[in-house]
Amino acid sequence: MTIKNLALALGAAVVLGGSASADQPVLSVYTYDSFASEWGPGPAIERGFEATCGCDLEFVGIDSSIGAFNRLRLEGATSKADVLLGLDVNLAGDARESGLFAPHGVALEGLNTPVVWDDDTFAPFDWGHFAFVYDTRRTAEPPRSFEDLLAAPKSLKIAIQDPRSSTPGLGLIMWVRAVYGDRAPDIWRQLRPKILTVTKGWWDSYSLFLEGEADMVLSYTTSPAYHAVVDGETFIKAAGFAEGHYLQMELAAVTAASDDPDLARAFIAYLTGAEAQSAIPTTNWMFPVSPDAELPEAFGTLVKPDKTLAFDVAEAKANRKAWIEEWLAVMGE
């Protein structure tokens, strides 16, 4: 039995490489694992697109969006990828510079995004705001602004992520910069005693929060929707900050190496359309970009930032490294 299983496990991947039928074009989409996974948006989008495209849509889930981008960089012109899903604004600059992407040709004017976005290469497919999430049963009076957070008693502990390994972690660096500009190092110095710990990934800190270790965790304004929809629990809330919230927008792009760019562009159009977008909220737990997408009720109760903070692609690219180093210097003092 053991030998057979091994053969199955080893053989499965080899066989699956050629699962497409010969006469259909294959559209290969690189993305992060949870997007492609069975409870992510992948399956619904695959079904929907394949119903009309006459093609075989193949999601390739990679450990992270950065990992997917790096893989594309390594494969270069030989890559079989037609579309890359999941880069955010912070990495779009590097992505543009790599020359690996081609215009998507989709009209973005009608899309519902918190900032004006008319990039011809990177099309947004969902967005969310970073926020500190708390549990109303433990924290009755959450901070209502960064100033509140800085002034909060030392016993209020937050868990955040390392910007070197996590996109929300990087988002917080940008958020503090967007609010405080050059005062950022000083703000980090004040924030430091409240930081319970910095984790490698989002889940590590989120689970610390769920265990009751941290009072607040850096996550998204949409996190409470998950608990409301799936668990029917309403005591997890996001704290609305008066200074505004930093935006994370996830982007899709057609690769320059794609052997069927028309099909790839058609996919981007489908992805940003109402049908695919209706799957986003309860599978990827982000806001859809299509104004026609259905939103579950729970999304209506979420914190709506008064102000959206965002650096543009060029600013983010120019400063990312320096700002991480600045943060490292303060945290290491």
Next chain:
Amino acid sequence: MSAARLLPGILAALIAAGLAAAAIWAIAAEAGGLDLGSVWGDTYLHGVLAFTFKQAVLSTLLAALLGLAAARAVHRRAGPRGARALHLIASLALVMPTTVAAVGIVSVWGRAGWFADAAAALGLPGPGATLYGLPGVLLAHVFFNAPLMARIFHGALAAIPDGRWRLAAQLGIGGREVWRFVEWPAIKRVLPSACGLVFLLCFTSFALVLMLGGGPRASTLEVAIYEAARLDFDLARAATLSLIQLAICAAILLALARFPADWSHGRGATGQGGWLRPDCAELQGKLADAIVASVAIGIVAAPLTAIVLGGFRGELLGLPGQPAFRAALMASAAIALASSAITCVLAWAICEARRSLVLPSRAGGVAWGAGLLDLASTIYLAVPAIVFGLGAFLLLRGVADAFTLAPLLVLAANVLLSLPFAVRALQGRLAESGACHDRLCASLGISGWARFRLVEFPVVRRELGFAAALAAALSVGDLGVIALFGSDDFRTLPWLLYERSGRYQSGEAAAIALALLALSLVFFIGIERLVGGRHAVR
């Protein structure tokens, strides 16, 4: 005469070290060179290095101390049943994914953990956030490594012949002298290799250090490599930092090379000599054992219990119905069994070569040869999974699709991960068997398969069982390369756990963690029994 016995082992060691080196070389080649200059002057890196060393040294020290105390206590009091429990705990701790372990540790020692609850109930001040920082890192590393140390040390103590204890009792040797004259000589044999390996594991620790270390003040070289390879995609820097990590680890391993790398239990180990110990009845001994038992329970058993309880709270019953879970279970099982078998073959070849290198008839010059073999079989531990994955990807590019070959890459990584443990488990007994039987076998012409079947296997069976079981259990728990190459087509249990915990699926994640522990436990006990024979688990 020894070419046939040397070559396979040297080949195996070359493969192990070669894969590690090739991965870094491929990255450096892609980057067009190394980046020594900027790395050298990086003051942030200096701080990282200093902390990495500090926590690794302290972790190793504490793990060795607690492991030693626990081994003595078990040897003194617990008999075969206690030794068995020690086996199980050691194997569980070894295979635990770091995130799972961290959650377990936090639920005992954290701000809202059991300890804090107990303190609050007694009206005492709780631990607050003191866990996050060096204490947390040390606690986690001791959690992982003390059981391993304890198991090795207990093996060494159990190998002391009963006659030695009778003699000690007769002569009225007690307390400190028992340690000095009876135990220390046995412990001394296994100490350097055990410490070397644990140091390496702590030196390259990453997610645990970040999570419980409180932040970048407590980051290791491994984080810097991760950042360079992944976020910055600075391949030259990634390759350079990997080389530095490799060089430091190699230097430490070579420094330890003149000591035997040997954990096996020795001839005539009965594990039952404990009751003969003259210090068994001393009040001091009883007191010390009670203290050790409570410390060990706090540090190792309590977090384990927390993890198991968390798993039962999770959606355990729904798991077997999920096709993804069943596929992951099968894949993990298949990979673990294959990895176990291949690891044992390679480890055997290396030990065989090593023992013919250190034959008494050979001159001094070969001791370093044996050291090199140990180094080669261990050095993969210093290569971050992301570097191995990236390197494999680059090497395979143009030849084959790394993702299609993911099962093979995961298998290779698991074999390399288990190899140092297996080599250390087999080495001593195999060398002993060689010393006993080499001349007789040569003069009778017993060689090859016949020698394995008739002579070595019956003699080394128990240790082979341990090595095979350990390799399988380690493979079940490893989330290294699979994190880079996992896909819908190929998932292992740790990867499924990682995926589920990536998007709020906490109940399922806890249940998968428990399933993973159960699987590794079943493998550990089953394989040790099957290969090691009825008496394998004492």
Next chain:
Amino acid sequence: MLCVDDLSFGYPAGPSFRFTLAIAPGEIVTLSGESGSGKSTLIDLICGFLTPESGNITWEGRSFLRLAPAIRPVSALFQDGDLFDHLDVEMNIALGLDPRGRPGAAEKARVAAVLDEIGLPGYQRRLPAQLSGGQRQRVALARALVRDKPLMLLDEPFSALDTERRGEMADLVREIADRRDLATLVVSHDAVDAQRLQSRAVALLDGQIVPQPAL
């Protein structure tokens, strides 16, 4: 005739030796010497575990210096580790006939015969741990005998035995050497053994073999 002809060997940073010795078929030579005088080195050289720097070893005029230990015309009984503890008496002896360890009926018959010859009939199924020291030595001797080699090396074969058993064992060795016309080298400290074996006594002194006058 065994001829050890000016065989030289030196350990790195250790003592060095020059051996010259001849033993005729049917003759027993006893070799004595202090520990470290080179007795085991000589045995190892003849068996093929060590390679000499110069000199030669011949049997009936043919050098066997280049042969692997198992195919030299030599059967040896080592001081320790002479039996496989986990194998029964039959298998221990049968390994002398079939090193692959799959003895057939013919081999088993020969094992039974040799067990008769050494006075342990019917002991096939015993494990070494169930034997006395003297019986273990006999089993080891039996294995040396089934190999039918013309030259027998015995490294301190009597050391673990009491006086009475020593005598019996020595008589057995003498009897077998006569019956089978074996050239036999016995390492032993005991002059009484040498006498009872009716042997020629030599000693190792300063790395060389010198004649030992009879008592």
